Amino acid sequence: MHAQLEKILEELQTFLGKDQLSTNETVRENHGRDESYHEMALPDIVVFPRTTEEVSKIMQVANTYEIAVIPFGVGSSLEGHIIPVTHTLTIDFSQMNQILEVRPEDLLVRVQPGVTRMQLNKELKKHGLFFSVDPGADATLGGMAATNASGTTAVRYGVMRDQVRDLEVVLADGRVMHTGNLAAKSSSGYHLNGLFVGSEGTLGCFTELTLKVYGIPEFEMAARAVFPTVRQAIEAATMVLQAGVPIARIELVDEQSMEQANAYSGTSYLVKPTLFLEFHGNEAGLKQDVEFTTEIMNDNGCLEIFFETDNKARHELWEARHNLAYAYIHGYPGKKMMTTDVVVPIGVLADAIEFARQLIDETGMIGGVLGHVGDGNFHSLVMMDLNNPEDVARAKAYNARLVEFGLENGGTCTGEHGVGVGKMIYQSREHGESLNVMRAIKHTLDPKNILNPGKLIAEV
Amino acid sequence: MHAQLEKILEELQTFLGKDQLSTNETVRENHGRDESYHEMALPDIVVFPRTTEEVSKIMQVANTYEIAVIPFGVGSSLEGHIIPVTHTLTIDFSQMNQILEVRPEDLLVRVQPGVTRMQLNKELKKHGLFFSVDPGADATLGGMAATNASGTTAVRYGVMRDQVRDLEVVLADGRVMHTGNLAAKSSSGYHLNGLFVGSEGTLGCFTELTLKVYGIPEFEMAARAVFPTVRQAIEAATMVLQAGVPIARIELVDEQSMEQANAYSGTSYLVKPTLFLEFHGNEAGLKQDVEFTTEIMNDNGCLEIFFETDNKARHELWEARHNLAYAYIHGYPGKKMMTTDVVVPIGVLADAIEFARQLIDETGMIGGVLGHVGDGNFHSLVMMDLNNPEDVARAKAYNARLVEFGLENGGTCTGEHGVGVGKMIYQSREHGESLNVMRAIKHTLDPKNILNPGKLIAEV
Known part of the structure; x- marks a missing residue:
């Protein structure tokens, strides 16, 4: 317990209502884990402010007593962003939802x-x-x-x-x-x-x-394009982007993940590498985009392309794509998921994804590869048993190899999940001298290191 | 002269060739003015590095002797960015143009x-x-x-x-x-x-x-849409944006500026508030975008709309638009131009431009109003005689009133020209507390204040 916890609570009580402040264990537990494999840790206090003024006063108290502060949304982080590493006051923003x-x-x-x-x-x-x-x-x-x-x-x-x-x-x-x-x-x-x-x-x-x-776009249309190989799917996607088609979504799902999707979402999609596509535009333009894209798909060995014009089927398609992480978690009870998040320049994406797939197969892990192909961002979803240190070590080594591949090719270790605690070890390799500039900025704006310490930047 | 100028030159000569270093007055004059009304001032030294390593060594010398450094491109700034305010070593990047x-x-x-x-x-x-x-x-x-x-x-x-x-x-x-x-x-x-x-x-x-x-887009098309009033032109433009037409350019030119354009570019466009438009896309989509836009224009009182399909006419149209600043400068020999650069949320753009136009007319200044309507960014081009203090004061007061209008409506004092020396006086009003954060960052990264001092942030 923080040496001055009682004093901190006393100060907070002067401006927060009883229902805005908690040290209850269940409440703390709910603020001690995210959706990742990172180990749980509890904050000492959870507060629920309703106004900016209250947040400002909370920060003043935290600053005076030098207790760490973590802002909390719904805890959907995948890299342990909201898990305390020291005595912590968590600010839950659920009451500020207007x-x-x-x-x-x-x-x-x-x-x-x-x-x-x-x-x-x-x-x-x-x-x-x-x-x-x-x-x-x-x-x-x-x-x-x-x-x-x-x-x-x-x-x-x-x-x-x-x-x-x-x-x-x-x-x-x-x-x-x-x-x-x-x-x-x-x-x-x-x-x-x-x-x-x-x-x-x-x-x-x-x-x-x-x-x-x-x-909201005038017209929307979704499609699934099925390919014999991941490489052909990515080459087709790359050509669509280079041609300047203003595609709204273009997602790769590998064979293993299509199988998980079918099992979880009750769909019966072909179990082959698949591009999930979405088009937004005016009616005529969209029609021409669809025709042109179909041509590119077919030129790259597409086996079949299915269009979903009505809202329900389109919704179902994206449900299946978005539920893939849950599909894996559901499919392997007792195991936890690690998600990689490397981005590479589009030109090497096919190599990167083939490399990722091959490594999974070689090491005998359970997992799939998904790609936000338009950004060169791909995720491996890898299942592991947290009670088995070898399993965990293997998954971490896998992530490290993908990150190394990414950085060697001018990419980044995380495209959208953030650094949190999971990707701090790659920051020095990725940023070099500029990490010192980041540290200098952090130190200038947070000299006592109370704002989410132990995340993003390791030592300040 | 900087007290240690000789020493600085000596150090620079150890790694720069004779043709990479100058204290010649003409060379210094060429690096002492931009395209704005801001008064000329000469750097002490101009260097022409060819590699990053040379730039690094130059900065090390500057840091040791605490002489100000200004990076210089072609001097097309409109806010005095490259004009020295103290003893200065200007780095001209013209030799690093690969x-x-x-x-x-x-x-x-x-x-x-x-x-x-x-x-x-x-x-x-x-x-x-x-x-x-x-x-x-x-x-x-x-x-x-x-x-x-x-x-x-x-x-x-x-x-x-x-x-x-x-x-x-x-x-x-x-x-x-x-x-x-x-x-x-x-x-x-x-x-x-x-x-x-x-x-x-x-x-x-x-x-x-x-x-x-x-x-490069598959198809491009340009158009001029002529309106009886500035307000109608802007309302039409706003509707195009709200409808989500992926317009590539949408520019307002007021009546006075159309007259200047014709005089300078030899065009014979109608002297009325005009929207200059450009469409990029596939053939079918572009056709539908053009049809839909034309409909919106006509619904908002458009008098006439002219399409330029061939490359030459399209080029001519944008030449006329881009040359407007030169058109004013050329039209009033001996006078200098001040350009305002306020941005407002689109919803108040019509009010802002009417206000700008009205103020010009009331004060009897010579000038026009142009708008990057899609961004809510508009420029007043105002001519003034730098030898007439009243003229200068009037133009400055005018800019201040437009900035105040912009800031009151949630906008910014500069959308694209930058702060330089011309807009420093508005920084505190615009940024409030966050200006202190900017100052802290500047101080952390440039503790001796040698990097373009006296620009963007007044005191550090």
């Missing part, structure tokens, strides 16, 4: 950090709008900004960082600031939006987000 | 900072590719990254910051680092790409850039 303003004319929305992606899209639909970033999980927007989340639509609409116009941030000492404004572009001052998005709670707590939204 | 690598498969290019936009596009054309950012001037890519330049195509392809995958940067003490990698997205570490793009030479010197490029 959609504050929809500005259809400006294509902007202003939300509190606890709003989830699906909650936002439900509201936006009334205005004919949608929020584009779709990481699969129904994460909070605060959490998605903290890890710079993306997912299947990034190839067309960009990642979380591309959608953030402004963040209200509470700094380590409780000061409140804004990183941006409502303008579509700016050359005024340093780009703090970019710096704070992806900072994983290590530079400040987000208390409000202004985000870019889009008009 | 296109190092084109990677068509990865849609990437690697260049030295002295490569200009047109030089790059000439090379890319051979590969069926193009670089999207088009600020009008044939600026260097290093300079464009330093100010986060954009221009007419930002509505579709984004600004300079969106194109930068990696920068090689020489820091204040001569250390060399990279801000990114070749991956299309990354959640690894802090987003240094975003921080360094737009830093105006105040955080480091760029010695190499890796940039995103695009396939």
Whole structure:
């Protein structure tokens, strides 16, 4: 227990209600694990603020008593971002879940950090709008900004960082600031939006987000294109991108993962390497995009291409894709999943995915390979028994080899899941001298190292 | 003269050739002014490095003797970025102008900072590719990254910051680092790409850039839509954006500026508020986009719409638009131009532009209003006699009123020209608390304040 825990609680009680503060073990347990294989650890205190002012006061208390602070959304992290490594006060943002303003004319929305992606899209639909970033999980927007989340639509609409116009941030000492404004572009001052998005709670707590939204496309169509080999599927996808087809989603699912998808989602898709595609556009343009894409698929050995025009079948297709992680977890009870997240330049993606698949087969692990092909980002989902140290070591060694392949080819160790605790060991290799610049910035903004310590940057 | 100028020159001569180092007055004059109204001032020394290693050694010398350093491209700044405010060593990057690598498969290019936009596009054309950012001037890519330049195509392809995958940067003490990698997205570490793009030479010197490029669109078409009023033109444009038409350019030119354009470019366009449009896409989609846009234009009182299908007429149309600044300068010999650069949310753009136009008319200044309507970014081009203090004061007061309008509505004082010396006075009002965070970052990375001092951030 933190030596001054009683004093911290006493101070917090002066401005937080009874229902906004907890040291209950179950509550702490619910804030001590994420969706990953990383080992659970409990925070000492969990608080549930309702306003920016309360968050600012909480930070002032934390700063005075030098207790670590972790901002918490729904805990859908895959790299242990929200798991304490020392005495910790966790700030749960579930009470700050209001959609504050929809500005259809400006294509902007202003939300509190606890709003989830699906909650936002439900509201936006009334205005004919949608929020584009779709990481699969129904994460909070605060959490998605903290890890710079993306997912299947990034190839067309960009990642979380591309959608953030402004963040209200509470700094380590409780000061409140804004990183941006409502303008579509700016050359005024340093780009703090970019710096704070992806900072994983290590530079400040987000208390409000202004985000870019889009008009719902006039027409949408989904397709599955089946290939004899992973390489042919990727070559076809690469040609679609090079041809400048404004594809909205283009996802590779390998044979093993198609099998898991069928078992879990009750689909009966062909068990072959498959591209899941989605097109957005006006009717005529979409028709021509579809024709052109089909031609490219066929030129690259596509066995069959299935189009899903109605909403239900389209929804089912993406359900199956998004549920793949759960399909593996469900399929192997007792085992935990490790997800790799390397990105490579598109030109070497086929090599990277073949290498990933081959390594899984060679080592006898259970797992599949998925690819956000448009971004050169691919995931291996690898199952392991946490009670078997050899299993864990093998999975970690596997991730290390993929990361090394990625970095050798100019890529990155994580495209969308973030560093957390799982990818800290790769930071020095990946960033070299610039890691010192990152450390200097962290030290300047959080001199006492109370903001999510032990994540993203190892030592400060 | 800097007290230790002789020593500095001596040190530089140990690794720079005779033709790489100058204290000649004409050379210094060529590096003492930009394209703006800001008063000229000469650097003490100009150097012409050819390698990153030389830039690093130059920075080490500058750091030792605490002489200010200004990186210089072609001097096309509009806010005095490259004009010294103290004893200065200017680094001219014209000898570092190689296109190092084109990677068509990865849609990437690697260049030295002295490569200009047109030089790059000439090379890319051979590969069926193009670089999207088009600020009008044939600026260097290093300079464009330093100010986060954009221009007419930002509505579709984004600004300079969106194109930068990696920068090689020489820091204040001569250390060399990279801000990114070749991956299309990354959640690894802090987003240094975003921080360094737009830093105006105040955080480091760029010695190499890796940039995103695009396939040349299958079809392109340009149009001019003429309206009775500025408000109707903007309302039409706003509806096009809200409808999600993937328009490639959408520019407003007011009546006064159409007159200047005709006089300078020899065109005979109707002298009325006009939208200049460009469409990129596949043949069928573009056709439908054009039809839909025409419908929206007509619904908003468009008087006439002219399409330019052939390459020459299309080129002529954009020439006329891009030459507008020169048209004003040419039209009023002896006068200098001040350009405002406010961005507002699209919803208030019509109000902002009407306000800007009205203020010009009320004060009796000569000038026009142009708008990158898709971004909510508009420029007033205002002519003034630098020998007439009243004229200058009036223009400055005008800019201040537009900035105040912008900031009151959630906008920014500069969308693409940058802060330089001209917009420093607005930084505190615009950024509030976050300006302190910017200052802290600047101080951490440049403790001796030698990197382009007196720009972007006033006091450190």
